[in-house]
Amino acid sequence: MLRNVQLSFATMSILTRLEAQAIHWIREVYSQYPKTVMLWSAGKDSTALLWMVKKAFFGEIPFPIVHIDTSVKPPELLLFRDQLAKEWGFKLIVLRNEAAISQKQTFFDRGLTRMQCCKNLKSQPLIDLVKSDIFPSGPVQVVIVGLRSDEEGSRSKERFVSLRDKNSQWDPVLQPPEMDGVCPPAIPDGYHFRLHPLLEWTETLIWEYTRQEGLPVNPLYFSKDGMRYRSLGCLPCSAPFPSRATNVDEILLEMRHLAETSERKGRGQDSEDGGLETLRRGGYM
Amino acid sequence: MSWLKIAVGGHVDHGKSSLVGCLKRHLQRGLYASDLDKALISDTLKEERQFEKTMALGRSTARLGPDSLTILDAPGHREYLSGFITAVSAADILILVVDAREGFKEQTYLHLRLCALLNQCPVLIFISKMDAINWNARRFYELKSEAEEYALQMGLTISDIVSGTSLSEEGLLHRSRRDSFGQLPSLLECLMAYQPNQEPRTDWPLRILIQGNMTKAYGTLLSGKPRVHQKIQVFPKGYEDEIVEITPESLSEIWPIPIGIRLAKHSLKRGDRVCSLASDILVGDSFHASGITFLEPKGPTQMLQQTKSIPILGLPDMVPLIHRQFRIRLQSQACVEKNLRLDFLNRAYLFDGSRVMGALRLLP
Ligand SMILES: Nc1nc2c(ncn2[C@@H]2O[C@H](COP(=O)(O)OP(=O)(O)OP(=O)(O)O)[C@@H](O)[C@H]2O)c(=O)[nH]1
Numbered sequence: 001m002l003r004n005v006q007l008s009f010a011t012m013s014i015l016t017r018l019e020a021q022a023i024h025w026i027r028e029v030y031s032q033y034p035k036t037v038m039l040w041s042a043g044k045d046s047t048a049l050l051w052m053v054k055k056a057f058f059g060e061i062p063f064p065i066v067h068i069d070t071s072v073k074p075p076e077l078l079l080f081r082d083q084l085a086k087e088w089g090f091k092l093i094v095l096r097n098e099a100a101i102s103q104k105q106t107f108f109d110r111g112l113t114r115m116q117c118c119k120n121l122k123s124q125p126l127i128d129l130v131k132s133d134i135f136p137s138g139p140v141q142v143v144i145v146g147l148r149s150d151e152e153g154s155r156s157k158e159r160f161v162s163l164r165d166k167n168s169q170w171d172p173v174l175q176p177p178e179m180d181g182v183c184p185p186a187i188p189d190g191y192h193f194r195l196h197p198l199l200e201w202t203e204t205l206i207w208e209y210t211r212q213e214g215l216p217v218n219p220l221y222f223s224k225d226g227m228r229y230r231s232l233g234c235l236p237c238s239a240p241f242p243s244r245a246t247n248v249d250e251i252l253l254e255m256r257h258l259a260e261t262s263e264r265k266g267r268g269q270d271s272e273d274g275g276l277e278t279l280r281r282g283g284y285m
Numbered sequence: 286m287s288w289l290k291i292a293v294g295g296h297v298d299h300g301k302s303s304l305v306g307c308l309k310r311h312l313q314r315g316l317y318a319s320d321l322d323k324a325l326i327s328d329t330l331k332e333e334r335q336f337e338k339t340m341a342l343g344r345s346t347a348r349l350g351p352d353s354l355t356i357l358d359a360p361g362h363r364e365y366l367s368g369f370i371t372a373v374s375a376a377d378i379l380i381l382v383v384d385a386r387e388g389f390k391e392q393t394y395l396h397l398r399l400c401a402l403l404n405q406c407p408v409l410i411f412i413s414k415m416d417a418i419n420w421n422a423r424r425f426y427e428l429k430s431e432a433e434e435y436a437l438q439m440g441l442t443i444s445d446i447v448s449g450t451s452l453s454e455e456g457l458l459h460r461s462r463r464d465s466f467g468q469l470p471s472l473l474e475c476l477m478a479y480q481p482n483q484e485p486r487t488d489w490p491l492r493i494l495i496q497g498n499m500t501k502a503y504g505t506l507l508s509g510k511p512r513v514h515q516k517i518q519v520f521p522k523g524y525e526d527e528i529v530e531i532t533p534e535s536l537s538e539i540w541p542i543p544i545g546i547r548l549a550k551h552s553l554k555r556g557d558r559v560c561s562l563a564s565d566i567l568v569g570d571s572f573h574a575s576g577i578t579f580l581e582p583k584g585p586t587q588m589l590q591q592t593k594s595i596p597i598l599g600l601p602d603m604v605p606l607i608h609r610q611f612r613i614r615l616q617s618q619a620c621v622e623k624n625l626r627l628d629f630l631n632r633a634y635l636f637d638g639s640r641v642m643g644a645l646r647l648l649p
């Protein structure tokens with residue numbers, strides 16, 4: 001493999017500190033609230049996060065991993081998902097809003113807005129999961145999500161521990177104070193937490209970590225016929241962009257120029273009215 | 286420097302978000318439209334833009350040369366104090382923004398006090414809106430000595446006192462060329478030169494906070510270098526034992542470090558503290574504490590002065606001492622060291638059973 005981009009000492013030490021921060025939060029929250037699940041899209045961020053979970057618990061993944069399937073994810077992504085689940089040996093729960101899909105309550109079948117479609121196919125299964133009896137001893141306490149504050153505006157307003165009501169609604173203004181690294185001692189009745197261990201990572205750092213740890217990478221991120229995906233979503237709403245990067249080193253070289261544009265540029269729903277803030281207040285990840 | 290976490294605080298409208306906007310536009314070149322108001326780069330919520338004020342803590346990441354910055358833009362309004370508490374509890378340094386015209390105001394004091402209470406990180410004072418006072422040097426030096434006096438009173442360290450404007454970015458991204466200001470570094474220069482205290486802790490006494498136990502116990506190594514066969518002591522129970530396993534085998538030298546550990550005789554539990562034998566560490570379960578109440582979601586915030594006992598971490602028995610100082614007794618769940626300030630472990634939530642009501646710092 002090409003070794004064009006040398007990891008500087010500064011980068012290595014940032015990765016070490018960020019990884020330690022993520023592992024500390026994951027352990028802290030899971031030890032206090034065992035009714036935890038983690039969302040995994042099979043994209044680069046949540047795959048890196050899943051690796052940190054393995055590191056936190058000595059190779060084991062102690063809680064269920066949830067993938068939300070919209071029925072229009074690229075087949076390569078589903079293949080990668082199932083292969084990794086087998087290889088790493090964890091319990092994978094696949095959620096689908098079958099009702100919306102069969103009644104064609106979607107953007108691609110019925111011409112609903114993209115946001116309405118995201119809400120039906122992605123937010124709703126998550127909202128239902130939190131209310132479900134996946135844990136016999138009570139409702140879900142924590143949902144771990146691999147979002148980053150640099151992805152877009154409303155995510156820059158997130159906390160590591162983000163309080164959600166029973167319908168997974170988010171109020172960014174009414175969040176309790178957070179003591180760095182200290183797990184909140186209780187969850188208010190009818191509420192649950194989302195944990196965002198990757199909040200202070202950046203797109204470049206995730207790629208640097210992926211390379212440092214030798215993590216498996218979904219082939220959709222690599223150039224095919226001169227095009228590659230920067231962010232993986234549903235087929236009707238994600239566009240690849242022109243790129244020649246065929247491995248992680250080349251992606252890192254490319255990132256030096258790319259960092260100046262938004263990673264989610266290829267994602268349709270972000271540019272619609274109100275955009276992600278409205279969607280995320282309603283329970284989107 | 287490698288990774289610096291910066292909290293930005295100060296009174297309402299003193300120019301915090303505009304300053305953060307300048308930094309972001311400079312460091313994340315090309316990401317924001319050139320006609321976008323600087324404060325709006327950081328104030329991203331619809332409500333914030335409508336009411337022209339920060340309402341929720343904003344978090345940004347940026348590269349500064351080879352290093353990384355996390356910038357936490359806190360709201361100035363008292364009703365959103367939760368955002369500032371969150372920011373300052375995590376920060377390596379606090380940038381306190383003071384409007385050159387208005388000087389020190391209510392929230393400026395409160396933010397300094399909270400910094401002294403919850404973190405005690407160095408403070409960089411930025412006198413903002415210098416354009417509005419026509420770069421009056423006398424005013425600047427007046428505010429400078431005022432700042433030094435407050436910091437001294439509160440036992441805080443000031444790293445720099447600089448001034449500038451987010452309109453022309455003079456003094457902020459580059460030095461001012463005006464008489465009496467030319468010698469002052471810009472805010473950005475101060476940040477680049479800043480060295481957070483990240484000294485190696487290998488030679489310090491061993492301290493491991495145990496978070497939980499699976500096949501072996503897992504936790505965070507705060508200082509020292511644990512070895513297999515090393516004899517150790519576990520608090521708060523106080524028993525002695527021997528380390529038989531440490532994971533990973535080779536530990537990083539950047540603290541705090543996630544770690545796995547197994548002892549010869551005992552099974553470690555969440556809340557245990559593993560310490561070296563016969564070190565000068567004293568670990569106990571009775572402490573002084575200092576704190577503020579935080580009546581969320583929107584109620585007023587007041588310094589903690591009630592005489593009734595308030596459970597901390599769900600553990601009762603708190604007897605107040607003088608103003609804002611209490612003597613509290615923690616039960617076996619938690620134990621805090623008496624003689625060393627720790628990264629995050631001497632801080633706790635004030636809890637009323639289900640809601641976070643405030644923040645406490647446990648004092649040696
Ligand atoms: N003249 C002048 N005005 C400024 C400067 N910086 C900010 N302002 C103005 O001051 C007002 C408040 O600026 P913000 O940056 O939103 O202040 P803030 O401290 O973030 O306010 P809150 O977050 O609501 O507490 C805005 O109208 C800005 O245009 C400056 O350097 N000079």
Ligand SMILES: [Mg+2]
Nearest residue numbers: 301302338339
């Ligand atoms: Mg502001």
